Amino acid sequence: MTIIVQKFGGSSLSTTEKIIRIAQKIKKRLTGKNRLAIIVSAMGDTTDHLVDLASQVGNPERGPEMDLLLSTGEMVSASLMAMALQKIGVPSRTFTGREAGIITDATHTKARIRFLKTSRIKETMEKGAVAVVTGFQGVTEDDRITTLGRGGSDLSAVALAKSLHADACEIYTDVPGIFTADPRLEPESRLIPLISYEEALEMASTGATVIQARAVEFGQKHRVPILVKSTFQEGEGTMITEKTKKRTKSLEEPLISAVTGTDQEAKLSIFGVPDRPGIAARIFTAVAAKKINVDMIIQNVSKEGKTDLSFTVPSEDLKNTRQITAKIAREIGAEGIAVDSDIAKISIIGIGMQSHFGVAAKMFSALSQAGINIEMISTSEIKISCVICKKEHRKAVRSLHKAFGLGKT
Amino acid sequence: MTIIVQKFGGSSLSTTEKIIRIAQKIKKRLTGKNRLAIIVSAMGDTTDHLVDLASQVGNPERGPEMDLLLSTGEMVSASLMAMALQKIGVPSRTFTGREAGIITDATHTKARIRFLKTSRIKETMEKGAVAVVTGFQGVTEDDRITTLGRGGSDLSAVALAKSLHADACEIYTDVPGIFTADPRLEPESRLIPLISYEEALEMASTGATVIQARAVEFGQKHRVPILVKSTFQEGEGTMITEKTKKRTKSLEEPLISAVTGTDQEAKLSIFGVPDRPGIAARIFTAVAAKKINVDMIIQNVSKEGKTDLSFTVPSEDLKNTRQITAKIAREIGAEGIAVDSDIAKISIIGIGMQSHFGVAAKMFSALSQAGINIEMISTSEIKISCVICKKEHRKAVRSLHKAFGLGKT
Numbered sequence: 001m002t003i004i005v006q007k008f009g010g011s012s013l014s015t016t017e018k019i020i021r022i023a024q025k026i027k028k029r030l031t032g033k034n035r036l037a038i039i040v041s042a043m044g045d046t047t048d049h050l051v052d053l054a055s056q057v058g059n060p061e062r063g064p065e066m067d068l069l070l071s072t073g074e075m076v077s078a079s080l081m082a083m084a085l086q087k088i089g090v091p092s093r094t095f096t097g098r099e100a101g102i103i104t105d106a107t108h109t110k111a112r113i114r115f116l117k118t119s120r121i122k123e124t125m126e127k128g129a130v131a132v133v134t135g136f137q138g139v140t141e142d143d144r145i146t147t148l149g150r151g152g153s154d155l156s157a158v159a160l161a162k163s164l165h166a167d168a169c170e171i172y173t174d175v176p177g178i179f180t181a182d183p184r185l186e187p188e189s190r191l192i193p194l195i196s197y198e199e200a201l202e203m204a205s206t207g208a209t210v211i212q213a214r215a216v217e218f219g220q221k222h223r224v225p226i227l228v229k230s231t232f233q234e235g236e237g238t239m240i241t242e243k244t245k246k247r248t249k250s251l252e253e254p255l256i257s258a259v260t261g262t263d264q265e266a267k268l269s270i271f272g273v274p275d276r277p278g279i280a281a282r283i284f285t286a287v288a289a290k291k292i293n294v295d296m297i298i299q300n301v302s303k304e305g306k307t308d309l310s311f312t313v314p315s316e317d318l319k320n321t322r323q324i325t326a327k328i329a330r331e332i333g334a335e336g337i338a339v340d341s342d343i344a345k346i347s348i349i350g351i352g353m354q355s356h357f358g359v360a361a362k363m364f365s366a367l368s369q370a371g372i373n374i375e376m377i378s379t380s381e382i383k384i385s386c387v388i389c390k391k392e393h394r395k396a397v398r399s400l401h402k403a404f405g406l407g408k409t
Numbered sequence: 410m411t412i413i414v415q416k417f418g419g420s421s422l423s424t425t426e427k428i429i430r431i432a433q434k435i436k437k438r439l440t441g442k443n444r445l446a447i448i449v450s451a452m453g454d455t456t457d458h459l460v461d462l463a464s465q466v467g468n469p470e471r472g473p474e475m476d477l478l479l480s481t482g483e484m485v486s487a488s489l490m491a492m493a494l495q496k497i498g499v500p501s502r503t504f505t506g507r508e509a510g511i512i513t514d515a516t517h518t519k520a521r522i523r524f525l526k527t528s529r530i531k532e533t534m535e536k537g538a539v540a541v542v543t544g545f546q547g548v549t550e551d552d553r554i555t556t557l558g559r560g561g562s563d564l565s566a567v568a569l570a571k572s573l574h575a576d577a578c579e580i581y582t583d584v585p586g587i588f589t590a591d592p593r594l595e596p597e598s599r600l601i602p603l604i605s606y607e608e609a610l611e612m613a614s615t616g617a618t619v620i621q622a623r624a625v626e627f628g629q630k631h632r633v634p635i636l637v638k639s640t641f642q643e644g645e646g647t648m649i650t651e652k653t654k655k656r657t658k659s660l661e662e663p664l665i666s667a668v669t670g671t672d673q674e675a676k677l678s679i680f681g682v683p684d685r686p687g688i689a690a691r692i693f694t695a696v697a698a699k700k701i702n703v704d705m706i707i708q709n710v711s712k713e714g715k716t717d718l719s720f721t722v723p724s725e726d727l728k729n730t731r732q733i734t735a736k737i738a739r740e741i742g743a744e745g746i747a748v749d750s751d752i753a754k755i756s757i758i759g760i761g762m763q764s765h766f767g768v769a770a771k772m773f774s775a776l777s778q779a780g781i782n783i784e785m786i787s788t789s790e791i792k793i794s795c796v797i798c799k800k801e802h803r804k805a806v807r808s809l810h811k812a813f814g815l816g817k818t
Contacts, residue, residue: 016465023466050485056425057432057489058496065495068503069488072481076459079478084466086474094477099552143508 003125003166004029007039007135007157011174012231013077014044016084022172022231023084026130030090035125037160039135040081041153042073062109064144067137070109071097071145074134074153082132091129095121097137097145102156104138104146110291111138111146113155113218116163125164133160151212158215162222169224171211172231177238178203178210180406181259185397188407192238192257199257199349200226200240202383205295206347207262216240255359256350259400263344263390265295266318267376268325269310272335275302279332280309286324292317296345296378296385306335310376312387315341343375344393347385348400360384366403372396412534412575413438416448416544416566420583421640422486423453425493431581431640432493435539439499444534446569448544449490450562451482471518471700473553476546479518480506480554483543483562491541500538504530506546506554511565513547513555519700520547520555522564522627525572534573542569560621567624571631578633580620581640586647587612587619589815590668594806597816601647601666608666608758609635609649611792614704615756616671625649664768665759668809672753672799674704675727676785677734678719681744684711688741689718695733701726705754705787705794715744719785721796724750752784753802756794757809769793775812781805 006026013019030036042050050069078094085092101117121131135153138146148155154171161169178200181189195203197220204213211228219226219240229237273279280299287294297311313321322339329337346367353359363384367374372395376387388396401407415435422428439445451459459478487503494501510526530540544562547555557564563580570578587609590598604612606629613622620637628635628649638646682688689708696703706720722730731748738746755776762768772793776783781804785796797805810816 016462019466053425053485053489054492057428057493063495065488065491065503068484068505069492072484075477075481075484076462079474080462080466082474083463083470083478086470086472087467094474096477096554145505 001035001126002033003035003037003164004168004170005037005039005157005161005164005166006170006172007153008041008231009153009171009173010041010044010046012172013040013081016080019077019080019084023081023088023090026085027088027090030130035128037121037125037131037133037164037166038081039133039153039157039160040074040077041135043077046073046076064108067108067145067147070147071134071137074136078132078134085130085132091127092132093124093129095131095133097134097156098139098143100133100160102138102159103141104148106140106142106144106146107291109147110149111140113138113148113159114141116159118160118163121160122164149214151209151215154212154215155218158219158224158226161224162218166224169219169226171226171228173210173228174231175210176230176233176235177228178208178240178258180257181397181401182208182261185261185394186259186401188401190406191235193236194239194241195257196242196351197240198382199351202347202349202380203258203260206345206349206383206385207260207264208258211240255352255356256348256404256406257352258349259346259397259404259406260349261344261346261393261397263393264315265312265343265345266315266339266341267310267312267343267387268321269308269338269340270325270329270334270336271308271338272306273309274333275305275307282332283309283325283328286328287313287321290320290324292321296376296387298376312343312345312376342390343387344390344396345385345387346393346396346400347383348404349383351382353384354381362403363400366399367396370395370399372399410444410535411442412444412446412573413577413579414446414448414566414570414573414575415579415581416562417450417640418562418580418582419450419453419455421581422449422451422490425489428486428489428493432490432497432499435494436497436499439539444537446530446534446540446542446573446575447490448542448562448566448569449483449486450544452486455482455485473517476517476554476556479556480543480546483545487541487543494539494541500536501541502533502538504540504542506543506565507548507552509542509569511547511568512550513557515549515551515553515555516700518556519558520549522547522557522568523550525568527569527572530569531573558621558623560618560624563621563624564627567628567633567635570633571627575633578628578635580635580637582619582637583640584619585639585642585644586637587617587667589666590806590810591617591670594670594803595668595810597810599815600644602645603648603650604666605651605760606649607791608760611756611758611789612667612669615754615758615792615794616669616673617667620649664761664765665757665813665815666761667758668755668806668813668815669758670753670755670802670806672802673724674721674752674754675724675748675750676719676721676752676796677730678717678747678749679734679738679743679745680717680747681715682718683742684714684716691741692718692734692737695737696722696730699729699733701730705785705796707785721752721754721785751799752796753799753805754794754796755802755805755809756792757813758792760791762793763790771812772809775808776805779804779808781808
């Protein structure tokens with residue numbers, strides 16, 4: 001039995017015609033010893049529509065009601081996919097997150113997978129039927145529906161691939177794979193055929209929305225190679241796998257692999273923070289308690305016993321973060337807070353940069369030559385990120401793509 | 410603790426504004442010892458939309474996939490209702506059919522309730538929170554989602570009222586109650602304040618769509634009084650209860666209570682059926698095996714060892730029934746079959762008619778005077794139905810409503 005896990009994203013499932021086309025693709029793949037588990041996202045922009053309905057009735061907490069609501073989108077597409085398969089003679093069975101045995105913690109709308117009990121899916125596949133699984137969702141041990149956060153269907157796929165000891169984990173999307181830069185911003189960008197988990201993770205975390213960061217992280221931890229490719233276009237796609245397998249083609253490998261950018265973050269600043277031990281911990285503990293991921297953090301040099309603190313969070317978490325921050329700012333006697341959502345974060349990523357000097361300098365001078373001001377900087381072993389003004393987003397991507405020689409040759 | 414079960418239909422929930430208004434109604438009702446369980450249908454025409462999606466992928470089967478698909482509509486409205494309640498400070502919790510403990514058989518899309526385990530709902534209500542339950546759905550003992558057939562949310566409400574030993578079971582809809590005739594067809598029609606289960610059941614079975622027939626049947630069997638009233642209009646509504654409580658107002662009670670009609674049935678005829686024992690049984694056993702309800706049946710007097718057989722089924726079952734019938738007609742050596750979906754069924758209903766002669770004659774002559782031809786007739790203790798041509802539907806309702814003196818006085 002060759003077990004193949006395939007995940008189809010919302011844009012690939014936006015119409016019933018597309019669902020029928022995918023069913024035909026699945027049928028073609030179901031030859032010999034191949035057995036398929038299919039993970040589906042919600043059709044098109046269904047999830048956004050559901051979030052909108054929730055906000056119309058007042059969108060309260062991110063509780064179990066929100067998860068019950070959101071989980072329906074994948075149930076619809078899974079049902080339709082199973083029906084489309086049955087229609088063309090392919091035996092299939094739907095599995096909700098619960099039926100698939102995806103057990104999570106109770107952090108509603110951002111639940112983490114605790115363990116998987118996939119025996120029912122295995123039984124179905126052993127009988128030769130296609131298991132069609134709702135992505136993005138699980139269930140608590142207390143038996144309430146949870147969802148895995150934006151892009152969570154990717155995580156469902158990688159986690160199922162691991163649990164099923166799958167021979168392949170394929171993420172199908174509306175682009176041919178992972179590119180050296182977002183092709184909508186940089187026409188010169190190239191497909192990356194092979195990339196390490198580390199780089200893919202940094203890319204996903206810094207704005208490349210092709211695959212969810214947590215899915216890559218899970219793949220890295222459990223050594224699940226992930227193939228990202230286009231649903232309807234031919235092509236080899238991008239294989240995300242271990243670092244050691246990478247870089248065999250040329251000694252002249254580029255310093256960096258890709259440029260990413262996002263304008264979906266916002267910056268918060270707290271001014272006049274008393275410079276005492278424990279203040280930063282207090283702020284970020286309160287933010288973390290709301291399951292909000294803080295990205296970049298900068299603290300100015302202290303002056304007269306006071307300092308300024310800036311950090312970025314996803315735009316969708318801005319409202320919550322602002323409330324928490326304002327409250328703590330009052331409590332600690334800070335002078336005030338400010339919010340700036342008119343920013344973009346631009347990053348360069350590459351394992352190659354670990355052993356090279358001057359990468360950061362090259363990045364800053366490229367941005368400078370393009371007349372772009374840098375507001376914040378953060379670095380890791382394989383990544384450098386800069387916060388800039390939102391309107392410079394595209395220009396920054398193109399400048400860096402060119403400066404690091406990532407363009408088509 | 411006074412337990413009140415309220416069910417809101419799809420037209421009452423068609424927009425988020427309406428959901429917010431209903432949440433406010435619920436809050437007002439939640440005084441003193443009152444504890445509420447709210448059963449919701451899918452928003453507006455959601456279910457029709459889902460059925461349409463299913464037919465686009467080409468699967469007309471009534472399997473578990475269809476039920477997973479259909480069940481999502483009520484999940485959406487239940488989530489939104491619970492959120493709307495929480496928004497105005499009313500504690501609430503959603504229950505899917507599964508969480509509500511509604512256990513059914515495995516007849517997908519037309520499942521029958523086997524038993525209820527409502528301890529979790531009770532716990533929620535005892536804590537003072539509103540239980541918001543998805544109508545229309547349950548789960549098999551094998552843990553797959555089922556649905557209870559068209560209008561099944563009414564059944565969910567009555568069954569939960571029984572299981573919770575509710576003090577009231579209230580069905581809220583877009584009309585003020587049950588009328589002597591469909592007000593859209595007969596402007597002279599009146600609201601019926603009190604009606605017996607038997608009559609309500611016959612009315613529901615013969616075209617009055619205010620409440621689902623199976624819900625009334627369940628109410629009758631388990632003695633659950635059911636109040637049907639308008640969601641947004643003031644008014645007393647119609648109480649459906651035991652026969653003995655009825656008819657206290659006047660000795661001059663009308664012979665019949667209401668006129669009903671439907672054009673959602675179709676007629677099948679099998680010609681030249683060999684007149685042998687067991688032939689009819691064979692046909693109707695095959696139809697029943699597909700869970701199709703045959704309504705009226707007529708067999709002509711046998712002539713030269715052959716007979717003709719006609720019967721009616723719901724229009725939605727016509728395609729299936731035609732296939733089955735055609736197959737059996739060949740097997741038994743019948744001469745042929747014919748289908749007529751251009752029909753309406755018109756009925757008069759009333760416990761009063763049991764003890765009166767001449768009701769049938771009065772009905773036939775009223776139709777005759779209106780120039781309407783009768784194609785089929787069937788009678789029960791408290792009902793007489795006639796099949797007529799579809800285009801005479803409205804005229805027939807008005808003629809009978811007048812002939813039996815049901816109009817406003």
